[in-house]
Amino acid sequence: MISPALALTGVLYDRLVDHLYPGDRKEAAAILLCSRTPGPRLRLLAQDAILVPHAACKVREPDRINWPGEYLERAIDLAEPFGLAIVLIHSHPGGLFAFSRPDDDSDAIVMPCLFQACGDSHGSAIMTPDGAIRARLYDSDLNKTAVELVSVAGHDLRFFWECDAERRDRAKRPMAFTSDMTAELKRLSATTIGVSGTGSIVAEQNARMGFGRNDYVDFDKVEGRNLNRILNSTLKDVELKKPKAEMFAEAVATYRGPGVAFPVTKSITTREAVLAASQADVLFCCVDTLEARYIADLISSAFLIPLFDVGVSIPTRRTPDGAPAIADVCGRIDYVQPGRSLLQDRGVYTPDTLRAEYLRNAFPEAFRAEVEAGYIKGVAEEAPSVIMLNMRAAAACVNEFIARAYPFRLDSNEKYARTIFSLAACEEEFMAETEFTVSDNPVLGRGAQEPLLELPTLAPRREKKA
Structure with missing residues (x-):
């Protein structure tokens, strides 16, 4: 897939827009502190930004800016202990969506200092009044590489492509459900976690819509009880005990060709699966466990x-x-944007429910005792025929992605952080992002820092000495 890339949260992007365009039509500057993905795809992840105060700048004009080096020193102090990349970003109020000669001259002075002080993959970026961002990276020899994609995950999903930089309508999003949407999707990668009942339907839609790369994370194998709800599964797959991820990737290859679908036959709780998912532009979670x-x-x-x-x-x-x-037939779709409320903040899982799930898997007798005591309600059925419900929910999930990346709603997407529908009551309810309380998030923008996700179980294995 396209590389390198720069990713920002909607929260940080909004801060940058407000700071870089205060309304005086003069240039302004900020410094992005970025972690990295584990690779092979290079994605810089903007953890935070140092906003250079407007009043502190020695010069601020519509076409040039000069700011004190103390803010760069502060950035180096913060970046060095964690090997972070530094990206200098400033505004171009005149609308020039290119790096000027003064920009080149400034980088020629600053970049060697950054490489001498810490890490690699440092760079610079510009933002125009329409909010579009263009970025470039340097190596230690000061060779420049254009950042092919700058992505923003906010209430809307925004993608700024280097290959579109010369287009006048570069900031305009493609229209939903058009060939322009399909053309952009071919540049993006999607990872579907779980390709069973609901996941196979989500994955089928994504593959046929045109995502350029599709990864499927699922450790389980196809069983007879799956055939009533997993798309593309067959009796032959059951006989061969084929992994669901492999089965689905092979099915996609029959109509998309090779090099589009890739199976990851591991649990999402493993290091291998986490590393694979870290490369994606979009995640779809279609699982039936709280731990996942x-x-x-x-x-x-x-x-x-x-x-x-x-x-x-x-x-x-x-x-x-x-x-x-x-009692009811219902579905739930949550859109989670990094930097705002998590599934945990929304009550999808809690420490107590995670414990109960662990108890069921590790100590089934103790779990049954809690069921008998009334802690777990309802009647479970091993192979429920719910493909019609799965399709309803899966379609709503993929449409939610389209609404974010190619906005078509009459109201702001901020109002639709969660959708819940009840087929029994014939109702659909929506919850806004502001209805959830955001908790502290210590892993936000952590990237490749070990242990991954701050989970010791995901630390790299140490080879035994002979």
């Missing part, structure tokens, strides 16, 4: 990847005569 959602939450935050999580449920009740009955 917890890991997806962390991956989204650590690698600044927008996350779309979907879940379905058919809660049951008891009739007066004691027979089981349907």
Whole structure:
């Protein structure tokens, strides 16, 4: 996929816009502190920004700026202990979406200082009044490489492409459901975590919509009880005990060709799967365990990847005569943008529910005791025929992505952080981002720093000495 790339959260992007364009039509500057993905794809992840005060600048004019070196020294002090990359960004109020000769001259002076002080992959960037960002990276010999993609994961998803830099309408997003949308999707990568009932339907839509790279994370194998709800699964797959991820990737290759679909036959709780997911532009979480959602939450935050999580449920009740009955048929779609509320903040999982799930898997007898005590409600069915519910929820999930990347709603996307639908009540409810309390997020923008996601279980394995 396209490399290198620079990713920003919507929160940080909004701060930059406000600072770089205060309304006086003069240049302004800031310094981005960026971690990295583990590779092979180079994505710089903007952790934070040092905003150079307007009043501190020695010169601020519509076409030039000169600011004190003390802010660069502060950036170096913060970046050096963690090997962060430094990207200098300033505004071009006149609208020039290119690096000027003064920009080149400034970089020629500053970049050697950065390489001498800390790390590598430092760079510079510009922002025009329409909010578009263009960036470039330097190596230690001061060779320049254009950043092919600058992405912003906010209420809307914004993508600024180097290959579109010369177009006058570069900041305009393609229209939803058009060939222009398909053309851009070919440049992007999507990772689907879980390709079972709901996941296979999400993944099918993404592959046919045109994502250029599709990764499927699932450790499980196809079983007979899956055939009523997993797209593309066959009796032959059951006989061969084929991994779901492999089955699905092979199916996609029959209509998209090679080099588009890639299976990751590992649990998302493993280092291998986390590393694979870290390369994506978009995450889709379609799992049935809370632990997997917890890991997806962390991956989204650590690698600044927008996350779309979907879940379905058919809660049951008891009739007066004691027979089981349907209480509701419902689905939930959450859009999680790094830097704002997590799935945990929204109550999708809690420490207590994670513990209960662990208890069920590790100590089934103790789990059954809690069921009998009334802590776990409802009637579970091993192979429920819910493909129609899965399709309803999966379509809503993918449409949520389209609405974010190619806005078509009449209202702001900020109002639709969560969607819940009830087929029993024929209702659909929406919750805004402001309805959730944002907790501290220590892994935000952590990137490749070890241990991954701050989880010791994901630390690299040490080879045994002979």
